[in-house]
Every structure is written in C-alpha cells, then in structure tokens.
Amino acid sequence: MADIESHDYDVIVIGAGGAGLSAVVQSAAAGANTAVICKSLLGKAHTVMAEGGIAAALGNVYPEDNWKVHFRDTMRGGKMLNNWRMAQIHAQEAPERVLELETMGALFDRTRDGRVLQRDFGGHQYARLAHVGDRTGLEMIRTLQQNAVAKGVDVFMEHCVIDLLKDGEHVAGALGYRKETGQFVVWRAKAVVLATGGIGKIYKVTSNSWEYTGDGHSLALRAGADIIDMEFVQLHPTGMIWPPSVRGILVTEGVRGERGVLRNSEGRRFMFDYIPEYFAGDYADSEEEADKWYTQRTETGARRPPELLPRDEVARAIAAEVEAGRGSPHGGVFLDIASRRTPEEIKRALPSMYHQFKELAGVDITKEPMEVGPTCHYVMGGVRTEPDTTESSVPGLFAAGEVAGGMHGANRLGGNSLSDLLVFGHRAGRYAAEHALGLERAPHIDDAEVERLTALAVEPFERDEGENPFELHAELQDTMQDNVGLIRNEEDMKKGLEKIKELQERARRVRVIGNRQYNPGWSEALDLRNLLTAAEMVALSALARRESRGAHTRRDYPETDNEHFGKVNHVLRLKDGEIQLNEEPLPQMPEELRQLFEEKR
Amino acid sequence: MATERRFRVWRGDAKGGDFHDYTVPVEEGEVVLDVMHRLQAQQANDLAVRWNCKAGKCGSCSAEVNGHPTLMCMTRMSDFPPDDVVTVSPIRTFPVIRDLVTDVSFNYEVAKRIVPFQPRPMTEEEKEAGSYLLAQEDIDRLQEFRKCIECFLCQNVCHVIRDHEENKRNFAGPRFFIRNAELEMHPLDTADRRDQLQDEFGLGYCNITKCCTEVCPEGIHITDNGIIPLKERVVDKRYDPIAWLGRKIGFAKDQRRL
C-alpha cells in the first residue's frame, strides 16, 4: 500500500451538504482533527436546491406553536412509523439550531417585530418554516461552508468514497479516489460520519442531482450496519414536467404555502376530493373556508386548504387525476398562483421559481399556471442510528441527514429535512468527536483489504469489451420507475427485483474507456454498485410490506394494517453477501408522549 | 422529434487538447448540458463535465458556449439557429483539468483568507426575545449578494486575472468583493476588512468595466451595488474614519427602528 496517499484524522465526514457541514463544524469545535470528503466542489451539495425552509417551532408567528405540536405533526405525517425519540429530539432542538445559524451569519426573513418569519407548509399545523425567500438551502449551505472554512478543517473536494474500512468490528476509515487525478486515497479515522444524502438517482424522474446514488446507504450496509424503512421513498407532488429535459426538477411546496392551488384540466381544485379519513377534521371542505385560512384562521377558525396535505396524499391525488383523464397536456396537473397573487408578490416570495420557469420552460408564472407532476425526491429509509448519538450499529460509524433512517417514518413533512440536517448533523459531529477523542488507539488499516478493493475498482479499465455503465444506469432507472414507483404491486416488484439481479450481473462486466483522470464513465461504473444495492433494498422492503402507508402505496394491499405492519420496521443487513430482511418491533413511545395523540382526538 | 445538431467540444487536459466534432440528437426544450450528457452517455463516456442541479442553482456547470461564458444548464439549444455548429469549451481563466472541467481552486483559496463573520453581542432586548431582532429592509439589502451561486463566471471574465495570471496573487476578484460587501453591510457584523481589501485583495485594480455584472447568471449588480460602495468605504477609512464608523453604526441603529 506504499504508493497510496493516506491521511490520519480523528473524524472524517463523508458528504458536505447541510448535515455533513453541520457535523464538520461541531466536530472541529469539539477539538477533533476533522476532514470532510465530498463528491462535488464545496457548496454545491443538493441542500442548495432546498427552497421552502427549515421547520422549527419558534412560535414567532403563532405563539401557540411548540415542540409538542411539531412532534405530533411529524409523527402523524410519518403515519406513526417514525422513531419517536428522533422525532422528539428533532422538534425540541430545531429552534435552537435555527437561531444558531444566525449567529454564524445566516439571515432569515423577518416578522414585523424583527424576529424570524415563518411560512406555512404541508402537514404543519402552524406557520413554522424559517426561510429566506425561496433559497433557504443556499443560505444554509453558504453559512455552514463559510464556518467550516473559517474553522480550518481540511476539505477533500471532488473525492469519491469507494468503501468504508474496518478494524475488527470498529470503523477504521475510508478508501476513495480523487477525481482530478484518479488516484486512490485512504483516510484513517477514529470516527466516520456518513452524510451522503439519498438515492434519488435510482429513478428516472427525480429532483435529485447526480450525487444521489445511494452511496452512504450502500457503504453502511457493506460495512455491516442495519438499514431500515427503505420502502418509503417520497415522491414530491410538484416537479416540473415540461419540456422533457427538465422533467423532475423541483417546484417548491412554498408555491402552495404562498396560496398556490392545484387544478385539473376542468379547472377544478381537485384536492377537496382527496382528503383522507385520517386527516378529515383538519382540512377545509370548501374553497371559501380554505381561502380564509391563509389570513384569518385565528378569527374564523377556518381549516387548512387541502393543497397543504402531506406530500404522499397530494402526490397520489395528482396521479389519480391524471389516470382519470383530467390531467394537463403533458401528463400532470396545473399549479396556479398567477390567479391568486399579484405579479409583484409572486416575484418577491418565489424569485427562483419565477426565474426557473421563465428560463427553463418559457412560462411566466405570474401570468400562467405551471404544469407539475410527482418526482422522486427523498428517501425516508436509511441507516438505523441510536437517536441521541446518531451512531449506527457499527461502532464509530455515525449517520445524519437523509442517509439516516427512522426520523420521518413513512413520509416526511416538507421543511423537516433542513431541520433534520441541522439537528442530527450537529449531534453527529459532537458525538463522533467525543467518540474519537475517547478512543485509546487509532484503528488499524488492513493493507490487504485496501489492495483488494483498489484492484476491483480498476478492473473496468482492463476489459476490451463490456457493458456501458451509463446504459445500465438508464435501464435501472426505467425499471424502478415502472416497477417500484408511486403505486406498487407484487407482480411488478418481483419483475423489478429480477431485473435488478440481472443488472447486478451485467454490472460485473462493465467497461470504462479512457484513463482515470476526471473520468465520469469510471465514476458511473463505481456508483453503479451503490445504485443497484440501494434499488434492491427499496424493492425488497417494498415487496415485504403488504399494506399501504405513507409514501408506500400498494394497489394489491390498499389498506393500512395497524395491527401488524404498523408495529414493525423492516431491517436490512448483509449476510454472506446477500441482503436479509427482518421485521423488528417499532420502538414504543413513553406514555406522556402517547397522550399527545389522545388529546388530539 | 429529435434533430441532429453539430457540436465542437474541446477535449484535452493540462498538457493540451483540441476541438472534436460531434453530431448529437437534440430534443425539444433541451439545454446545452443535456446535450453534453447525451454525448457522454452515447459517444464519449469519458467526457468530463461538472454539474449538479441542472437548474441554475449550484453554479457547477460554467463553460464557454460559442465563446460566451455561461451556465450550460441554463443555455437553451433553441437560442441557436439549427444549422449552426455550437462550440463548447472550458472557462478560460482557470487551468483545465480535463475537457470542460477546470481547476477553480484559486477561488477556494481566496475564500479561506476572508475575515470571517464576527457578530455583535445580543442586546438585552434580544436576549429576552432569544433571537436577534432585525429589520426586513436589512435582510433585503443583502439578498442580492447572498444569491451568489459561486459559478465563478464573474471571476472568469474579469480582465484583471483573465489576461494577467500574475495578478491572481493580489486580487480576490468580483465574487469575493461582493462577499466582502455582504459582510461589510451585514447588520450584525463588526469586523473591519477595508485594509485587507485594498492591500491584499486588490480592490484598486478593479477599474469598473462591469464585465462581471454582465455575465452574472443571478443578475447581481456586482459593480454598482457591491464594488463601488466598497471602494467608497475604503476611501472613507483613509480620509474620514468617522464617516465609516457612522455607516456601521447606522446599520445597528436601523434595526432598532423596527
């Protein structure tokens, strides 16, 4: 291994989005020698795409709001499958984290008395999202990025991790490569934080960037960690659908928070037809009542407009309208804000949406409705962690943000992602540093293992013929889109799984041309393994959950089964190279929290 | 409805390279980045392209299209006559790594040298409220600068470094002037960056040609709203320190007038 560049750290953080950078800042602040490794340039991570805001019960707009209400909304949104302790920590700590960001230099929009302004979002009882226009994610990333840089942490930009390394049961670091040169790099570390985001690139229509290849999910699985709830993949109800090249790009829920409404081809606000039993009492049953809610809810007691139901409900409703032949010309529905607000208001509240539609679709959203449809957005499932410390079942391996599972249950509420990144990123950094600094000796790197992995990684260059990695990826995306999409059934999913197996076989014969220097073909070939593992985990878990709940909808099992499936998580682990699925009991919340749900009824 | 379109794409690395001709099918509504992806997937698996969001939000995909610095994901193919050959090359001011990907580490090095944000302590009233109390106007004023997606196109076109490699050591560039402007005008910040701006970051080299402003995909008025006010502040400091102090405190006062 003499010729491989290697580095020593207390803590390495893999991923430089909101969770990763939060972890880096905290780990460095705790005195640990910290580095961050990211696939892109610093500041480009997917968090910059987040538009709506950070959910935190600050109570600035509605003083009635508090962590208990936020907790209850989160659990109900997740169809009670959330890890209760994560949801509790999240609701309790989010306000502190938002205010902390301001001490780091972030700026949020203000209320008239100078506090952080909060905006309405789906599934949140009160206006709760701290935001700055519709570019909250960018504000968050820049602030954290600048703080990490000021703390002097080492940043390995455009470096990809191939595998985690272990010393016995304990994590020992990671092996990766530098894109610029294609050279391998080993990072030895006493603790590793995974903050790699999600798996969106297993689907064809997705709001996620190229980085979202399920790396963390698969690295953790291969390192022996437990992965939970992978059947729950959120489709954001509003992605762009036209022109084809922009299909999937996100249209923020903020449009609906700012009074935008969904209409079908007949001009009807169809969401009134899709209020499920479960949420019945909470949503308006007439347009008149719904419209009062935006400005006069306290005086009139008006209930929320159904456009602001949780995302899974809205996505299914849109799909049903399209299926019933009431869709828009390009197979979506209309999202109309033009008829609801003045052009000035729209441009002020939603500047990047205005820009995005104008530039990419030639649509002026102050004059015409947008055409939108569901797009793969977020995976609720991920690495099982100990809620307080974020440590996985592998000692020394921590996970935070989208790559971690449990926090959002069967469906995530909008705005709960940015807050999740801050709350658990912060904890991951703190506890990873504590773990590393408490370790007596640095873990040992197994040179033979490194050699085996690097040899495997360069194999695709040695083939004279073989599969095109881009083509395999495209086939996987079609497979997942068609067979394990929004509405699922056993037959399709079995077909999907078979195809995944076939693709895994073919991926062993993948061929890469050119050399190792900044070679996207090679990156694609290496990512393929993670993409396929992530897809397999989703399909396996989805097939086994024979009920409909949250983001997981089965045509063959349309009912929610609280007796059995409401009480279990699906836990995935690797055994002899095969992914095993186990049902394990859902952790039960203590009585005083349970009462919050009784009161509601 | 795909139409075959002709492209000339620069291929090579730090040692050199040249333009390669390709014919690629283009679909309705596509942008240049879509075409580069199709080219990569079907004809040139190893074509190096940097991108993330494909929505003009991350600033990764900067390149020169027909010699014009731009974001590939926001440049629509319908902007070019169908028979024209479209030329795609890497941005010029930074060294090529490979194909369309350049080494922009210069920018990250400058970023490290900026004096970090130093907030003032909370007032008694704020401590009670548990939060800084700020006026929306103060937030709005800074929005323009904070929209920056760090595409570095402004850095790429600024003649101070585009034509004079040796200036890179003493010149921060427009992106970092507005970063400093943003910190200087931040309602909570207390640090003074004016000497550094003049002596280390070469604010004086800028002769207000506005090329940076013209190319900014976020429409930030880099020169008028960022660089010129910064230059005024630096002058203030040298001739009238009280005026500068007045401005800093002015902001602090503003936010009490809520």
Ligand code: SF4
């Ligand atoms: S205005 Fe100044 S910073 Fe901008 S391009 Fe011209 S010289 Fe460079």
Ligand code: SF4
């Ligand atoms: S100021 Fe504009 S051109 Fe310069 S880096 Fe920022 S967004 Fe790009």
Ligand code: FES
């Ligand atoms: S890919 Fe993000 S700006 Fe072009």
